[in-house]
């Protein structure tokens with residue numbers, strides 16, 4: 001049985017500045033996307049129909065497979081490229097759901113890459129569908145460090161200088177709605193994103209007000225030895241710290257309170 005596999009790397013926003021509103025009601029942002037060496041996993045075998053089977057630690061936090069972004073990506077690609085056959089998809093859900101690290105977007109993007117290979121179709125179809133599935137999906141399709149403008153889907157590859165960097169992700173196990181966080185933005189434009197290290201995540205104070213545990217995670221990460229940059233990713237609630245060494249990252253990782261989800265990984 002032929003099986004193809006694609007990683008669905010966890011996404012981080014190294015910085016995220018909200019600059020204003022777009023005509024379609026979404027927000028104009030400036031962000032630096034980076035990706036981790038760990039994440040979810042998609043596998044596929046040829047089949048007559050499209051189907052999705054989900055396993056892994058966060059399977060119970062997802063609704064029915066029919067509404068899964070991975071399956072919706074597959075359906076859209078099949079339709080657009082006029083593919084006759086189907087595919088049996090298998091998702092291993094390792095990343096917490098609605099957590100600011102692009103889980104659903106990464107899964108949709110990995111599905112597009114996987115089916116482009118399986119069906120041997122032009123990659124232009126995947127690129128055209130990606131922005132219709134979510135603002136983060138084009139970045140996840142690349143899964144390479146990039147600057148995002150517009151709704152976050154106007155991309156330019158960049159070198160943030162942190163490839164291979166040890167990173168620790170912590171989520172306090174509270175789901176956060178991206179739509180709700182953006183809706184609470186107060187309209188204050190605090191300025192352009194130049195150097196991401198001096199930047200910020202403008203959604204961080206909003207998510208912290210909604211979920212005070214985000215503040216607790218940020219405070220916890222900030223006092224860890226060797227932590228260089230500590231910030232929230234996306235609309236939260238996952239926060240991350242970049243470390244000056246693998247040893248420092250690992251020492252922090254073993255000390256993470258047991259009730260929080262953690263991932264000790266590297267930037268791609």
Ligand SMILES: C[C@](O)(CO)[C@H](O)COP(=O)(O)OP(=O)(O)OC[C@H]1O[C@@H](n2ccc(N)nc2=O)[C@H](O)[C@@H]1O
Nearest residue numbers: 013026027105134135136137151152178179182234235
């Ligand atoms: C916060 C980020 O993750 C940062 O990368 C993204 O901007 C959000 O990307 P995403 O999860 O793919 O979000 P989508 O599924 O496209 O949008 C969810 C909701 O977030 C809001 N949204 C999203 C992107 C954007 N630039 N402005 C917005 O206001 C909209 O209310 C939208 O209905």
Ligand SMILES: Nc1ncnc2c1ncn2[C@@H]1O[C@H](COP(=O)(O)OP(=O)(O)OP(=O)(O)O)[C@@H](O)[C@H]1O
Nearest residue numbers: 068069097098099100101102103104105107136234
């Ligand atoms: N494959 C999937 N993985 C996770 N969530 C999914 C998936 N398919 C659909 N969803 C739905 O999408 C919503 C957002 O989940 P997701 O994990 O993509 O958010 P996120 O990590 O905050 O993403 P982002 O960082 O792009 O804002 C959830 O409420 C979930 O029910």
